Amino acid sequence: MRSLLRPVMRPALLAVLAAAMTALPGWARATDLLQAWQAAEQHERELAVARAAHAAADPQRRQADALWRPQLGVVASAGWGHGESDMRGAQFSAPGMGTSSGVDFGTSVTSGTATRVALQASQPLYHPERRAQQQQLSLQADMGDLQWQAAQQAAMLRTSERYLTLAVAQQQLAVLDGQLDAVNKAATEAQDRFDIGAAPITAVHEAHAQRAQLQAKRLAAQAELDIQRRALADATGLPEAGLQARLPSSALPPTQALALWQEQAAAANPGIRLQQLAADLARAEADKHRASAAPRLDLVAQAEQQRLSGHGDYGSGARNRQTNALLGVQLTVPLYTGGWRSAKEEESLARYNEAQAQLDATRETVARQVHAAWLGLQAGTEQVRALQQALIAGDARQDATRTGYEVGQRTLLDLLHADNDRAATELALAQARSQLLLHRLQLAQLAGRLDAAALAQASQALAP
Numbered sequence: 001m002r003s004l005l006r007p008v009m010r011p012a013l014l015a016v017l018a019a020a021m022t023a024l025p026g027w028a029r030a031t032d033l034l035q036a037w038q039a040a041e042q043h044e045r046e047l048a049v050a051r052a053a054h055a056a057a058d059p060q061r062r063q064a065d066a067l068w069r070p071q072l073g074v075v076a077s078a079g080w081g082h083g084e085s086d087m088r089g090a091q092f093s094a095p096g097m098g099t100s101s102g103v104d105f106g107t108s109v110t111s112g113t114a115t116r117v118a119l120q121a122s123q124p125l126y127h128p129e130r131r132a133q134q135q136q137l138s139l140q141a142d143m144g145d146l147q148w149q150a151a152q153q154a155a156m157l158r159t160s161e162r163y164l165t166l167a168v169a170q171q172q173l174a175v176l177d178g179q180l181d182a183v184n185k186a187a188t189e190a191q192d193r194f195d196i197g198a199a200p201i202t203a204v205h206e207a208h209a210q211r212a213q214l215q216a217k218r219l220a221a222q223a224e225l226d227i228q229r230r231a232l233a234d235a236t237g238l239p240e241a242g243l244q245a246r247l248p249s250s251a252l253p254p255t256q257a258l259a260l261w262q263e264q265a266a267a268a269n270p271g272i273r274l275q276q277l278a279a280d281l282a283r284a285e286a287d288k289h290r291a292s293a294a295p296r297l298d299l300v301a302q303a304e305q306q307r308l309s310g311h312g313d314y315g316s317g318a319r320n321r322q323t324n325a326l327l328g329v330q331l332t333v334p335l336y337t338g339g340w341r342s343a344k345e346e347e348s349l350a351r352y353n354e355a356q357a358q359l360d361a362t363r364e365t366v367a368r369q370v371h372a373a374w375l376g377l378q379a380g381t382e383q384v385r386a387l388q389q390a391l392i393a394g395d396a397r398q399d400a401t402r403t404g405y406e407v408g409q410r411t412l413l414d415l416l417h418a419d420n421d422r423a424a425t426e427l428a429l430a431q432a433r434s435q436l437l438l439h440r441l442q443l444a445q446l447a448g449r450l451d452a453a454a455l456a457q458a459s460q461a462l463a464p
Helices: 002-023 033-043 045-054 057-066 128-195 201-236 258-268 270-288 340-406 412-446 452-460
Strands: 071-094 098-126 296-312 315-332
Touching: 033 045, 033 128, 033 201, 033 452, 045 128, 057 128, 071 296, 098 315, 128 201, 128 270, 128 296, 128 412, 128 452, 201 412, 258 270, 258 340, 258 412, 270 340, 340 412, 412 452
Parallel strands: none
Antiparallel strands: 071 098, 098 296, 296 315
């Protein structure tokens, strides 16, 4: 029995242990950027709104297809009816009765029951206005797909920003904790030196003042960390207590030339493509109201039966029944609409010109955004290199200042300044690396290339 239960109990035991370890701060495992996006993809509220809007794209395509399919309908009516007919000079013939000319016929139903049943079918043969409607529905469906793609890429960038902002907030708190530890040790050492008469009381006061300042900064940094962790937890649905982000550490591969980024953005940027579809939609609206789009030709079929029965002038059992059937073509040509069609066409053309102007403006805006992100990437790369050198120099300065303080050539204030400068450089380097990665992702979004593969590549640059 023990051998049968062991395989079942072991995974459960491991799961319990893993959950307990994750709940401990020291055992919290860092969340990967790609994992954060995969969670946000299913949980983020803004993306859920875009997903719901995208659900209308497929019905719009089905509507476009249905516009050129046959339409079939049944019309049925019943109510009170009145009918009279008078026919004069008719010819009448019947078996055994010969033929009579100049015959008069009359029917009358002055109060009766009228019913009508008709089966109608139509198939458009030539209908420019309907073809423009079909094009508009297809364009709207394409816009829905493109808006969904743009929403996904925007959500990826938002998730990356939240993730990296959390990583920087964690680093800021860690740097402040390191500074506090160093100040506490310095304060203790200054107090000890003062007690034996080897240091002035000002060193003790400087250490206490520095500690108070750092404690205030740490409170603000802790609040900022809690805010950023909550923001990422709300977007991803991941447990807030276990969220740990990682900072970028390694450099990404060199980026391509600016001209190539501009070319890719001009061809695939979601904003440009959406505005181009908006211009095409406005053009189709104008085509729908052209004078040449007014006539239409339909193949029609109809079968109808009408009945009227009740009391009449010629008897109490009067009844009329009429059956009609039709199969043919129907031409409809509007002759005058009061100027509505021409005014609507002018309005649509004005909307088209507006959409074209907006398209040109969008192209210029995207080109500037690509240029700015690319320049930020270039400048950020140099900034990271400079800060790396500054951090090395700061370590050397910190060691030299500490040695000088120990031998009496530097004051405690000099040591505290060296510690602060080194900490500020470390935090600036973390921010610069995060911003550099964001510039890379922004370029990918502007070029319409931000996807899970791009996030996976960005995750490889994060510290283990």
